[in-house]
Amino acid sequence: MAVGNVRRITDRVYLVGAIDWNRRLFDELIPLPEGTSYNSYLIEGSESSALVDAVDPTKTEELLVNLRGLGVEKIDYVVSNHAEQDHSGAIPAVLNEYPGAKVVTNRRCKEQLMELLLIPEERFIVVEDGGELSLGDRTLRFILAPWVHWPETMLTYLVEDRVLFTCDLFGSHLATSDLFARDRSGVYRAAKRYYAEIMMPFRKAIRGHLNKLEDLEIKTIAPSHGPIYDEPGFILDAYREWVSDEVKAEVVVAYVSMHGSTQAMVDRLIAGLLRDNRTVKPFNLTVTDVGELAMALVDAAGIVLATPTVLGGAHPSAVYAAYLVNALRPKLRFASLIVSYGWGGRAVEQLKGMLTNLRIELLDPVVVKGYPKEGDLEAVDRLAEEVSSRVGRSEGP
Numbered sequence: 001m002a003v004g005n006v007r008r009i010t011d012r013v014y015l016v017g018a019i020d021w022n023r024r025l026f027d028e029l030i031p032l033p034e035g036t037s038y039n040s041y042l043i044e045g046s047e048s049s050a051l052v053d054a055v056d057p058t059k060t061e062e063l064l065v066n067l068r069g070l071g072v073e074k075i076d077y078v079v080s081n082h083a084e085q086d087h088s089g090a091i092p093a094v095l096n097e098y099p100g101a102k103v104v105t106n107r108r109c110k111e112q113l114m115e116l117l118l119i120p121e122e123r124f125i126v127v128e129d130g131g132e133l134s135l136g137d138r139t140l141r142f143i144l145a146p147w148v149h150w151p152e153t154m155l156t157y158l159v160e161d162r163v164l165f166t167c168d169l170f171g172s173h174l175a176t177s178d179l180f181a182r183d184r185s186g187v188y189r190a191a192k193r194y195y196a197e198i199m200m201p202f203r204k205a206i207r208g209h210l211n212k213l214e215d216l217e218i219k220t221i222a223p224s225h226g227p228i229y230d231e232p233g234f235i236l237d238a239y240r241e242w243v244s245d246e247v248k249a250e251v252v253v254a255y256v257s258m259h260g261s262t263q264a265m266v267d268r269l270i271a272g273l274l275r276d277n278r279t280v281k282p283f284n285l286t287v288t289d290v291g292e293l294a295m296a297l298v299d300a301a302g303i304v305l306a307t308p309t310v311l312g313g314a315h316p317s318a319v320y321a322a323y324l325v326n327a328l329r330p331k332l333r334f335a336s337l338i339v340s341y342g343w344g345g346r347a348v349e350q351l352k353g354m355l356t357n358l359r360i361e362l363l364d365p366v367v368v369k370g371y372p373k374e375g376d377l378e379a380v381d382r383l384a385e386e387v388s389s390r391v392g393r394s395e396g397p
Contacts, residue, residue: 004069014042016066018059021175035175039224045135048076052165057089080105081167083112108152147205162219170235172226181227196294200328207243248299250279255306256317261340272384285317297330306338309345322354334390336363
């Protein structure tokens with residue numbers, strides 16, 4: 001049986017969504033070590049009411065219980081900022097519960113919702129960028145924000161209360177009893193992980209949308225995952241740093257070793273970088289949480305990917321890592337490869353061909369047959385010097 005949990009944000013805005021304490025995997029892909037939440041917001045105007053975003057289908061009953069607990073007899077509008085099902089999946093049930101409600105969204109999101117949830121066309125009101133909807137003494141303004149992180153995404157601004165409802169933007173997969181972001185370090189880490197895993201491929205688009213928000217007076221940022229920001233400068237400043245072109249003097253070393261050859265070279269590489277006082281973040285791909293790797297890529301100047309050869313190509317874990325790096329498109333400056341093999345293969349060509357989305361300098365790889373000899377380790381030393389030099393150029397004043 002669902003148990004209600006309604007929390008007041010302002011005198012006219014209520015959090016009516018659900019906390020998913022036990023979910024540990026998102027999209028069958030992204031680990032959720034700290035659970036998540038699906039934030040849905042009820043706005044009460046003097047003439048009309050609006051629900052901003054819904055919840056994941058698995059939490060539909062909790063949303064309805066919350067609305068009933070508030071005594072909500074009528075909802076006039078359901079604002080859908082984003083069609084992805086963790087925010088839209090409960091909309092059909094809400095429309096069934098409140099048959100007079102209309103779904104307010106942009107044209108592209110309307111098309112998605114009709115395709116994904118089979119909502120009939122007559123239930124929609126389509127809005128344009130900058131369009132407004134009056135709730136009486138409250139006004140909703142809609143800001144189209146495509147590719148944050150789907151092409152149909154938009155933001156909703158409650159003008160009088162200066163609340164910006166951002167759906168996935170500024171979100172964090174974090175199940176917490178805190179209504180507002182009070183644990184700054186914990187929220188920062190969760191939000192950075194969320195950005196790394198979901199938002200980083202759209203860094204340049206997000207940077208443009210952040211510039212658009214400069215004209216808004218924002219008192220509160222209300223995302224659809226994680227706690228609410230009643231001091232929005234905290235998350236806005238973090239995002240400005242993450243989406244910038246600036247990198248830190250850090251190098252990621254992502255590797256896998258089967259019989260010790262690759263491990264020996266990785267150890268030598270790390271030792272050389274440490275001698276130069278460089279910040280190194282090593283990840284053994286057989287045990288690494290991919291979210292941790294993604295977070296490290298947000299700021300890193302470069303990456304070295306090290307792998308043995310399996311059936312003529314790179315180890316599958318290294319292939320996955322290369323695919324991930326290419327898909328996330330971090331602001332790396334350079335990359336290199338360390339490859340060990342027994343009788344031959346095409347691991348170097350394979351991995352280089354998987355990094356085509358990145359505008360980076362590819363340093364000469366180190367390729368070793370069998371266990372590394374002294375000459376091979378000296379080649380690793382030269383790579384460490386080259387990496388150290390590149391990382392040093394990324395250091396600030």
